[in-house]
Amino acid sequence: MPLSEFELIRRFFSPPAGRADVLLGVGDDCALLAAPAGYALAVSIDTLVEGTHFLRGVDPESLGHKALAVSLSDLAAMGAQPAWATLALTLPDSDDLWLEAFSRGFSGLASAQGVELVGGDITRGPRSVSVQAHGFVKPERALRRRGASPGELIYVTGTLGEAGLALLALQGLYVPPEGFSQAIQRLERPRPRVAEGLALCGLATAAIDISDGLAADLGHILEASDVGATVCVEQIPLARSVRTYLRETGDRNLPLSAGDDYELCITVPADRQSEVERLGSTFDCGLTWIGAIETQRGLRCRLDDGQPMELRSGGFDHFG
Amino acid sequence: MPLSEFELIRRFFSPPAGRADVLLGVGDDCALLAAPAGYALAVSIDTLVEGTHFLRGVDPESLGHKALAVSLSDLAAMGAQPAWATLALTLPDSDDLWLEAFSRGFSGLASAQGVELVGGDITRGPRSVSVQAHGFVKPERALRRRGASPGELIYVTGTLGEAGLALLALQGLYVPPEGFSQAIQRLERPRPRVAEGLALCGLATAAIDISDGLAADLGHILEASDVGATVCVEQIPLARSVRTYLRETGDRNLPLSAGDDYELCITVPADRQSEVERLGSTFDCGLTWIGAIETQRGLRCRLDDGQPMELRSGGFDHFG
Numbered sequence: 001m002p003l004s005e006f007e008l009i010r011r012f013f014s015p016p017a018g019r020a021d022v023l024l025g026v027g028d029d030c031a032l033l034a035a036p037a038g039y040a041l042a043v044s045i046d047t048l049v050e051g052t053h054f055l056r057g058v059d060p061e062s063l064g065h066k067a068l069a070v071s072l073s074d075l076a077a078m079g080a081q082p083a084w085a086t087l088a089l090t091l092p093d094s095d096d097l098w099l100e101a102f103s104r105g106f107s108g109l110a111s112a113q114g115v116e117l118v119g120g121d122i123t124r125g126p127r128s129v130s131v132q133a134h135g136f137v138k139p140e141r142a143l144r145r146r147g148a149s150p151g152e153l154i155y156v157t158g159t160l161g162e163a164g165l166a167l168l169a170l171q172g173l174y175v176p177p178e179g180f181s182q183a184i185q186r187l188e189r190p191r192p193r194v195a196e197g198l199a200l201c202g203l204a205t206a207a208i209d210i211s212d213g214l215a216a217d218l219g220h221i222l223e224a225s226d227v228g229a230t231v232c233v234e235q236i237p238l239a240r241s242v243r244t245y246l247r248e249t250g251d252r253n254l255p256l257s258a259g260d261d262y263e264l265c266i267t268v269p270a271d272r273q274s275e276v277e278r279l280g281s282t283f284d285c286g287l288t289w290i291g292a293i294e295t296q297r298g299l300r301c302r303l304d305d306g307q308p309m310e311l312r313s314g315g316f317d318h319f320g
Numbered sequence: 321m322p323l324s325e326f327e328l329i330r331r332f333f334s335p336p337a338g339r340a341d342v343l344l345g346v347g348d349d350c351a352l353l354a355a356p357a358g359y360a361l362a363v364s365i366d367t368l369v370e371g372t373h374f375l376r377g378v379d380p381e382s383l384g385h386k387a388l389a390v391s392l393s394d395l396a397a398m399g400a401q402p403a404w405a406t407l408a409l410t411l412p413d414s415d416d417l418w419l420e421a422f423s424r425g426f427s428g429l430a431s432a433q434g435v436e437l438v439g440g441d442i443t444r445g446p447r448s449v450s451v452q453a454h455g456f457v458k459p460e461r462a463l464r465r466r467g468a469s470p471g472e473l474i475y476v477t478g479t480l481g482e483a484g485l486a487l488l489a490l491q492g493l494y495v496p497p498e499g500f501s502q503a504i505q506r507l508e509r510p511r512p513r514v515a516e517g518l519a520l521c522g523l524a525t526a527a528i529d530i531s532d533g534l535a536a537d538l539g540h541i542l543e544a545s546d547v548g549a550t551v552c553v554e555q556i557p558l559a560r561s562v563r564t565y566l567r568e569t570g571d572r573n574l575p576l577s578a579g580d581d582y583e584l585c586i587t588v589p590a591d592r593q594s595e596v597e598r599l600g601s602t603f604d605c606g607l608t609w610i611g612a613i614e615t616q617r618g619l620r621c622r623l624d625d626g627q628p629m630e631l632r633s634g635g636f637d638h639f640g
Contacts, residue, residue: 023360027544028465029397029528030362032457035355040343042350043438045452047408049445077349088367088408088450118363125369126446130408132365137352145348208349224347 012103019116021083031118033084039136044074050127055170060098062188063129064105069190070211071133072113073262076197077209079143080135082113087120088130113194143200143207148225148267152205152293155276157196157263158285160214161242163187164258174245183241190262196283197264203276204266213257215311218265219299225267230300231256231291233309253312256301267293332423339436341403351438353404359456364394370447375490380418382508383449384425389510390531391453392433393582396517397529399463400455405430406439408450433514463520463527468545468587472525472613475596477516477583478605480534481562483507484578494565503561510582516603517584523596524586533577535631538585539619545587550620551576551611553629573632576621587613 024032166187280287344352486507600607
């Protein structure tokens with residue numbers, strides 16, 4: 001017998017009593033939440049749709065993780081401390097095993113990040129997941145897109161291109177070498193750079209998370225800040241799998257255009273270089289200099305020998 | 321040429337600068353919002369899916385209105401003052417005319433209720449809409465589901481069953497008489513009872529909005545409050561179209577089981593009867609006594625002559 005909508009929410013998604021700032025959680029018309037004084041509430045909503053953002057038959061536990069991760073990544077890019085999440089889940093049927101696994105992935109990341117699920121809606125239809133993440137940040141310390149100035153340095157956390165390479169492999173467009181499972185993990189279980197975003201508050205002048213590719217997302221910083229930039233493509237930090245791919249194919253475009261890495265791209269004043277590099281050296285994922293902000297608008301890429309490199313694609317755009 | 325995701329959001333959904341508590345609206349990784357001190361933040365997320373909640377080919381302006389209305393109705397049922405909304409829209413294609421009409425319906429209701437759209441995500445896939453509404457309520461005044469006590473009176477705003485009757489007509493299961501357009505409006509353009517919910521704070525002991533049918537939704541109050549109730553079915557306020565339908569078909573079940581009316585069902589202590597009825601007389605939509613809370617668990621329906629009436633259905637449940 002299929003479970004009712006209410007039972008589904010109760011059974012799989014009622015979190016253990018947790019945060020003191022959740023006055024009323026799942027189960028009433030609204031959740032009631034107490035935001036701390038002196039902080040702005042940072043909110044971001046993201047949807048993952050089957051066939052667009054994930055393949056049919058995706059591991060539900062990974063999907064549960066990723067649906068929350070992509071929204072937490074937006075909080076990370078604002079330098080906000082995650083607190084609460086809401087979940088709108090649309091499913092073609094009520095498959096207990098699927099829901100249990102999805103819930104395990106979602107709840108695992110939620111617990112790790114101290115996030116409480118406070119509300120949800122489960123409906124019937126083509127499979128998709130929307131998650132809204134809610135966090136706190138002092139408004140004057142929030143990392144916006146529009147703070148970059150000419151002369152500033154550009155850094156990224158972690159490595160780029162590995163999630164995109166995994167997608168190519170899953171689509172059968174790239175035959176991966178042995179030991180490719182880390183790349184698949186990058187695609188399916190992105191780790192939002194929450195701690196890194198918090199640490200960069202007060203130091204970075206602008207930030208964004210790289211969900212649509214470095215070129216596209218850095219482009220948003222440039223546009224919002226009314227500046228341009230040059231990226232030194234050979235400085236972009238790459239995982240071993242992507243280095244192998246580049247050696248084999250010569251496709252330098254992948255780390256610039258591939259989405260789904262959920263690393264942070266930030267800008268920092270040049271006179272705080274040693275400070276940011278000292279901080280970056282404490283990040284498990286690392287923090288790497290890749291270029292500089294310039295007055296001339298637009299994004300330019302160049303090789304270490306000074307030669308320009310042409311960008312092939314502006315990044316991922318569902319309606320492009 | 322199709323619009324890009326970012327242009328879509330900017331073009332159709334960037335609201336005019338409005339609320340002072342929106343520190344940063346659409347266009348960055350997160351919105352930054354300033355919740356007022358001393359209030360709880362009330363949040364609710366709801367999804368409408370094509371084929372489940374609305375028919376293919378539905379008027380997009382009505383859908384834009386309704387998607388926001390159903391979430392505002394949840395705020396109304398908590399007695400919260402609406403403030404902000406986020407929108408996750410999934411569309412099979414980028415149809416400018418469709419988006420313009422959807423946005424008109426959404427923005428019209430948003431303006432009327434003083435709500436600002438602060439964030440969104442537009443993705444490609446089977447058509448669906450998730451809206452999260454955010455409002456403010458003093459936590460001690462919030463209308464929860466669990467406050468009803470034996471001896472209290474049950475009231476509903478407006479009239480019931482008309483949206484359900486319109487759905488029957490649209491599905492070809494009922495041939496409507498002349499002048500049925502008001503019923504279609506009830507289904508397609510529900511009016512969230514925000515002002516009524518606010519006015520009932522401090523007077524109602526429990527409240528819920530009727531989205532799944534009176535029996536199901538009152539059932540949630542009863543379950544949460546650990547009480548039962550008797551509803552006098554002939555006292556349920558009905559629009560003319562539903563009275564006609566009842567005369568023609570004898571189906572007394574419709575006003576109890578049909579969803580989508582988005583009226584409020586509340587409970588009030590018996591010694592505040594004159595106070596609540598005085599207040600209700602100021603509501604354009606009216607406020608009508610329909611029954612009483614009792615110690616004995618479960619929901620009983622009876623006719624004015626005292627005869628019991630059996631309920632046919634527990635209300636709408638997507639996974640039932």
